[in-house]
Amino acid sequence: xxxxxxxxxxxxxxxxxxxxxxxxxxxxxxxxxxxxxxxxxxxxxxxxxxxxxxxxxxxxxxxxxxxxxxxxxxxxxxxxxxxxxxxxxxxxxxxxxxxxxxxxxxxxxxxxxxxxxxxxxxxxxxxxxxxxxxxxxxxxxxxxxxxxxxxxxxxxxxxxxxxxxxxxxxxxxxxxxxxxxxxxxxxxxxxxxxxxxxxxxxxxxxxxxxxxxxxxxxxxxxxxxxxxxxxxxxxxxxxxxxxxxxxxx
Numbered sequence: 001x002x003x004x005x006x007x008x009x010x011x012x013x014x015x016x017x018x019x020x021x022x023x024x025x026x027x028x029x030x031x032x033x034x035x036x037x038x039x040x041x042x043x044x045x046x047x048x049x050x051x052x053x054x055x056x057x058x059x060x061x062x063x064x065x066x067x068x069x070x071x072x073x074x075x076x077x078x079x080x081x082x083x084x085x086x087x088x089x090x091x092x093x094x095x096x097x098x099x100x101x102x103x104x105x106x107x108x109x110x111x112x113x114x115x116x117x118x119x120x121x122x123x124x125x126x127x128x129x130x131x132x133x134x135x136x137x138x139x140x141x142x143x144x145x146x147x148x149x150x151x152x153x154x155x156x157x158x159x160x161x162x163x164x165x166x167x168x169x170x171x172x173x174x175x176x177x178x179x180x181x182x183x184x185x186x187x188x189x190x191x192x193x194x195x196x197x198x199x200x201x202x203x204x205x206x207x208x209x210x211x212x213x214x215x216x217x218x219x220x221x222x223x224x225x226x227x228x229x230x231x232x233x234x235x236x237x238x239x240x241x242x243x244x245x246x247x248x249x
Contacts, residue, residue, distance in 0.1 A: 010141070013140055013141060013142055014140070014142075014204070014206070016077070016142070016204075016205045016206060016208060017140055017141065017142030017143065017204070017205075018142065019077045019080055019081065019142075019205075020073060020074075020077055020142040020143075020144075020163060020205065021141060021142045021163075022076075022077075022080065023072075023073040023074075023076035023077050023080065024073055024163055024179050026076055027058050027069070027072065027073065027076075027179075027187050028058055028059050028062075028187055029186075029187055029188050030185050030186050030187060030188065031058075031059065031062030031063055031064055031181075031185075031186035031187055032062060032063035032064070032184070032185065032186045033063055033064065033065060033181055033182060033183045033184050033185065033186050034063035034064070034065060035065040035066075039061075039063060039064060039065050039068060040068070040100065040101055041101055042060060042061045042062065042063070042064070042068075043061040043064070043068040043071070043072075043100055044098075044100040044101040045060050045061070046058060046059075046060035046061030046072070047061070047072070047075060047098050047100065048098065049091055049094055049095060049098065050079070052082060052083075053078070053079040053082040053083055053094070054075050054076075054078055054079040054082075054094055054097065054098065055079070056072050056075050056076050056079065058072045058187065062186060062187075063186055064181040064186050064187060065181050066160050066161045066162065066180045066181050066182070067113055067114045067119070067161045068114075068181065069180050069181035069186075069187055070113075070120070070144060070161050070162065070163060070180060071110065071113050071114070073163060074113070074144075074205075075097060075098075077205070077208075078094075078097065078208075078211060081208050082094075086208065087208050087209065087211065087212070088212065089211065089212050092215065093211075093212055093214065093215055096108065096109055096214050096215045097109050097110070097211075097214065098110075104220075104225065105119075105224060105225060105227065105228045106220050106221045106222065106223070106224035106225030106226075106227070106228075107219060107220045107221075107225070108217075108219070108220075109123065109214055109217075111220070111224070112126070112221055112224055115221075115224035115225070115227050115228070116153075116154055116155065116157055116159065116224075116227035116228055117146075117153050117154055117157065117159075117224065117227040117232060117237065118132070118146055118201050118237050118240070118241045118243075119146075119161070119224055119227075120144050120146060120161060120203050121146065121201050121203045121237075121241040121243065122221060122223065122224055122240060122241050124203050124205070124241075125240070125241045125242045126217055126221065127210045127211065127213060127214060127217070128207065128210050129205060129206065129207045129208065129210035129211060130203050130204050130205045130206045130207065131203070131204050131206060131244070131247045131249075132201060132202065132203050132204075132241050132242060132243045132244070133201075133202050133204070133243065133244050133245060133246050133247045134200060134201060134202065134243060134244075134245055135202075135245050135246045135247075136167065136176075136194070136200070138202075138246045138247055138248075139164050139202050140164070140204070141164060141165050141166050142163065142164070143163070143164045143202045143203065143204045144161070144162075144163060144164070144202070144203040144204075144205070145161075145162050145163065145164040145178060145200060145201070145202050145203070146159060146160075146161055146162075146200070146201040146203070147159060147160040147161075147162060147178075147197050147199075147200055148197070148198050148199035148200070149196065149197070149198060150198055151198050151199070152231060153199070153227075153231065153232045153233070153234065153237060154226075154227045154228075154229075154230050154231040154232045155227065155228060155229045155230055155231055156231060160180060160182075161180065162178035162179060162180035162190075163178060163179045163180065164176070164177075164178055164202065165177040165178055165179055165189065167194070168191065170191070170193075173193050173194070173195070174193070174194045175191045175192060175193055175194065176191070176192055176193075176194050176197065177189060177190075177191050178190060178191075178192075199234060201237070201241070201243060202247075204247055223240050
């Protein structure tokens, strides 16, 4: 398995974490990294409505970037839930998730996910489909994870959106394993020292039925829209995204 997690261990995870890890394992390797307008167009070309679900072609969406790669995983999870009969969505509801090209940060579903700062966490908070927390000790493989490499949050940030895979000890130091589109190779796993991470925000997908309400969200979220050009504090992030230390609050 790409995730390096034994099947017995995976089976103990919450069901939706298992779905996320399943989706990661369906993703190709490599393809290169590119954060540009062209990469956005590639992503749009790589997703489409299928008869009943959502079709994703991550090889078409290459070279890729972190928020696009994790969004492909999220869309694969949605499609699998529909296929399994666990989630019912109309074509119109599914289409809300596929509006990607020309969508500004903070607008729609994709614009929230792709925004600077806590895009995924804010989307989960708005949809009430998951919990946002900061404790490494409570993180589980299959949680979405926003990493900040510096103290800056917002317009000047250096961040990375990934799927958390676990922690390992390496040379006496704790390292964090994750999957995403990484520089320079693209889709794949990476390991970094935990000390390299200045802020972290885990988002655990828990209530998939709330996704059917995505079309009722306001067209834009001003907080995320402003992330592109303004700086924010961690206190503001925690308040806006209902962040707790642990998933239990």
